[in-house]
Amino acid sequence: MTEYNLSNAELAILSLIAEQPRHGYELEQIIEERGMRNWTEVAFSSIYFLLNGLVKKGLASSTLQPAAGRGPAKKVFSATPQGYKALHDGIYLAISIADHDNQRFLLGLSCLPLLSPAEVQKAFHERMDTLSAKIHEFSMHPAFTTPGFPPHVRAMFGYSSALIRTELEWSKQFLDYYLKGLTQNGKTGPQKTI
Numbered sequence: 001m002t003e004y005n006l007s008n009a010e011l012a013i014l015s016l017i018a019e020q021p022r023h024g025y026e027l028e029q030i031i032e033e034r035g036m037r038n039w040t041e042v043a044f045s046s047i048y049f050l051l052n053g054l055v056k057k058g059l060a061s062s063t064l065q066p067a068a069g070r071g072p073a074k075k076v077f078s079a080t081p082q083g084y085k086a087l088h089d090g091i092y093l094a095i096s097i098a099d100h101d102n103q104r105f106l107l108g109l110s111c112l113p114l115l116s117p118a119e120v121q122k123a124f125h126e127r128m129d130t131l132s133a134k135i136h137e138f139s140m141h142p143a144f145t146t147p148g149f150p151p152h153v154r155a156m157f158g159y160s161s162a163l164i165r166t167e168l169e170w171s172k173q174f175l176d177y178y179l180k181g182l183t184q185n186g187k188t189g190p191q192k193t194i
Contacts, residue, residue: 004059004086008040011090013050014079017060018087021078026047034153035141038134038160051077059083117182124175131168135161 006014016027024047031042054060060083064073070158079087112120138144138161143154 004057004090006090009046010050010054011043011087011094012036012040012042013047014059014083014087014090017051017054017077017190018084020077021063021076023065023074023076024073025052027051038138038157051057054083057086058084087159117179120178121175124171124178128168128171128175131164131171134164134167135186138164 012031013027016022016030022030027047028044031037034041051060051062055062055077059080060077061080062075062077065076066073108123115123136155141157143149143157
């Protein structure tokens with residue numbers, strides 16, 4: 001297996017141009033329609049930057065396509081044979097390696113004593129509100145509401161929703177534990193780990 005060191009955003013864009021040749025605006029539409037920003041960060045302003053990077057790596061090629069009517073020709077991108085190989089290897093690694101990037105949250109936990117108990121409580125309530133909103137958003141996605149939606153896409157959203165539910169439950173348990181520790185130990189916070 002070849003290492004291409006593709007970012008999540010590069011892998012997402014490569015997967016879309018491997019499906020069929022596409023131009024940047026079409027990619028933006030597909031990203032929006034499929035709710036891809038729920039699992040990867042691809043800003044509209046970075047699409048052409050990512051595409052050009054894939055071309056430089058030899059994973060994509062571009063051609064000019066004449067406009068259907070009047071107007072400028074569009075630059076259309078497609079995956080190269082090397083791009084298909086990189087996509088295959090990247091998807092395999094994404095499935096086989098269980099790695100959730102929560103580095104920023106872990107940094108926050110490591111610095112929790114810097115917050116007052118009221119700030120900790122407020123921060124966790126905001127976090128739980130956001131997680132609850134994400135769960136609701138996922139439940140309304142066409143993957144669950146549209147008959148005949150591809151099962152593998154439904155599975156992606158089901159998996160993401162299950163992870164968010166687990167994180168929400170963990171957050172509730174931690175906050176309860178934290179607050180109980182405050183009442184049992186004064187303002188020093190919990191004394192044991194969970």
